[in-house]
Amino acid sequence: MKQTRIVITGLGLTAPNGNTLAEYRQNLLAGVSGVELIEVRYMGAQPAGVCHFDPLKYQKKKEVRIGTRAGGISIYCTREALADSGVNWETVDKTRVGIYLGVTEHGNVETENEIYSISLFKYDTRFWTHHHNPRTVANNPAGEVSLNLGVTGPAYTVGAACAAGNLGLIHAAQMLRLREVDLAFAGGVSESIHTFGIFAGFKSQGALASHPDPTKASRPFDKARNGIVVSEGGCIYTLERLDDAQARDAKIYGEVAGYCVNSDATDYVLPNATRQAECIRRSIAHAGLAPADIDIINTHATATPQGDIQECLAISEVFAGCTEVNINNTKSFIGHAMGAAGALELAGNLPAFDDLLVHPTINVDDLDPQCDVPGLVLNEPKKAKRVDAILNNSFGMLGINSTLIIIRYRP
Amino acid sequence: MTKDECKKLVVDIIADIAPDEDLGNLKPDVRLRDQLQLDSMDFLDIVMELRKRHGIEVPEADYMQLASLDSCAEYLTPKFNALAANA
Numbered sequence: 001m002k003q004t005r006i007v008i009t010g011l012g013l014t015a016p017n018g019n020t021l022a023e024y025r026q027n028l029l030a031g032v033s034g035v036e037l038i039e040v041r042y043m044g045a046q047p048a049g050v051c052h053f054d055p056l057k058y059q060k061k062k063e064v065r066i067g068t069r070a071g072g073i074s075i076y077c078t079r080e081a082l083a084d085s086g087v088n089w090e091t092v093d094k095t096r097v098g099i100y101l102g103v104t105e106h107g108n109v110e111t112e113n114e115i116y117s118i119s120l121f122k123y124d125t126r127f128w129t130h131h132h133n134p135r136t137v138a139n140n141p142a143g144e145v146s147l148n149l150g151v152t153g154p155a156y157t158v159g160a161a162c163a164a165g166n167l168g169l170i171h172a173a174q175m176l177r178l179r180e181v182d183l184a185f186a187g188g189v190s191e192s193i194h195t196f197g198i199f200a201g202f203k204s205q206g207a208l209a210s211h212p213d214p215t216k217a218s219r220p221f222d223k224a225r226n227g228i229v230v231s232e233g234g235c236i237y238t239l240e241r242l243d244d245a246q247a248r249d250a251k252i253y254g255e256v257a258g259y260c261v262n263s264d265a266t267d268y269v270l271p272n273a274t275r276q277a278e279c280i281r282r283s284i285a286h287a288g289l290a291p292a293d294i295d296i297i298n299t300h301a302t303a304t305p306q307g308d309i310q311e312c313l314a315i316s317e318v319f320a321g322c323t324e325v326n327i328n329n330t331k332s333f334i335g336h337a338m339g340a341a342g343a344l345e346l347a348g349n350l351p352a353f354d355d356l357l358v359h360p361t362i363n364v365d366d367l368d369p370q371c372d373v374p375g376l377v378l379n380e381p382k383k384a385k386r387v388d389a390i391l392n393n394s395f396g397m398l399g400i401n402s403t404l405i406i407i408r409y410r411p
Numbered sequence: 412m413t414k415d416e417c418k419k420l421v422v423d424i425i426a427d428i429a430p431d432e433d434l435g436n437l438k439p440d441v442r443l444r445d446q447l448q449l450d451s452m453d454f455l456d457i458v459m460e461l462r463k464r465h466g467i468e469v470p471e472a473d474y475m476q477l478a479s480l481d482s483c484a485e486y487l488t489p490k491f492n493a494l495a496a497n498a
Contacts, residue, residue, distance in 0.1 A: 061430035130455050
């Protein structure tokens with residue numbers, strides 16, 4: 001059955017190394033990391049990806065005070081996406097707009113802050129804020145956007161661990177195809193650097209990155225990699241059905257060609273290369289493509305010793321004999337933006353449809369032989385012969401895998 | 412504590428609760444809600460900050476006493492002074 005064509009017509013982002021697509025892309029091509037040291041409660045200085053957008057660009061101070069960091073990031077990215085899309089907002093039927101935001105987790109930051117706050121008052125719960133519940137409900141980031149923009153259609157988050165950024169886009173494409181909405185704001189967000197629990201959890205797991213130079217702490221595929229750099233960020237797209245986009249003569253970044261979401265069903269944390277390969281293969285089939293049609297693979301690799309190897313095994317299996325494929329990793333620049341990761345990492349590659357440049361994986365000084373997959377683009381950008389299809393992997397805990405394929409738009 | 416000092420403490424709290432507002436020309440005898448964009452949630456925040464910063468409890472039945480700066484001062488100044496006397 002021929003599916004309704006869904007296209008990307010706008011995007012807004014904030015990443016540790018850029019607050020617009022142009023700035024972000026420029027830094028990805030120039031090898032500029034966005035990782036810095038921050039003070040984490042109870043843990044001291046840790047490398048982290050910090051965003052430096054202006055939260056007051058689209059919100060009042062009071063709204064920033066009452067809302068969450070994830071909500072603020074979501075509002076910034078959505079407003080930027082809306083402006084970028086050229087949609088005439090005044091004429092849009094707000095009941096037909098959907099907001100679908102991927103989150104790895106939400107509520108840890110606000111809960112930790114309140115517990116810390118009442119610890120200063122002998123844990124007397126009379127000092128617990130009445131803002132706690134609206135801040136920590138799982139739909140908070142999407143709900144804050146609906147308030148800010150007056151969207152009265154469906155607005156909720158999709159919880160999918162670190163696969164969530166892709167899931168937001170995939171879910172939006174599905175809802176557009178079902179004609180539940182006419183315009184979707186979709187992607188992923190993360191405020192995770194503001195919770196010590198994420199850092200401490202990875203530390204206890206032996207999966208938290210450390211390096212004397214924070215800009216070198218995130219080093220997927222390098223032999224000396226030692227774990228994840230936690231980051232905040234957001235990337236939200238406007239998605240529309242092709243006929244709607246064409247009717248308003250919209251700029252089109254690319255077309256959602258195929259996707260797959262599956263589950264390992266094998267472990268809480270450890271990845272499963274067999275299921276990852278299955279996810280990749282099924283997404284390619286869903287797009288009506290063959291592995292040799294894929295020009296860029298943006299890896300999920302988080303720089304954990306085992307995780308990178310498992311993904312490389314999956315890629316090696318699916319893309320055996322594909323000599324022209326280019327493989328890169330965006331976390332080496334920005335760390336792991338959790339729920340935003342998939343959406344941000346896709347955005348960093350979309351301009352390749354125009355300039356054919358594949359941004360590299362940086363910080364690979366000594367390539368791990370077990371990650372030595374043919375096609376890796378290391379440390380310097382590469383000019384590709386062709387960029388017609390970008391495949392974006394995002395995997396998460398509890399064994400959730402997602403692969404999304406965006407192709408060059410051709411009328 | 413004088414009533415004017417009490418009003419200043421209340422205005423300091425409002426400045427944090429309603430950071431977008433210009434508090435330079437607040438009329439002490441006019442309801443705060445008629446001069447500022449404050450809703451019931453903001454009044455809960457004011458009550459919480461009085462508790463956190465100054466150890467002052469405002470029972471729900473007395474929330475209406477916080478309507479204007481004058482009524483705040485009338486209601487809160489004795490509480491501040493009682494606290495200081497017991498300190």
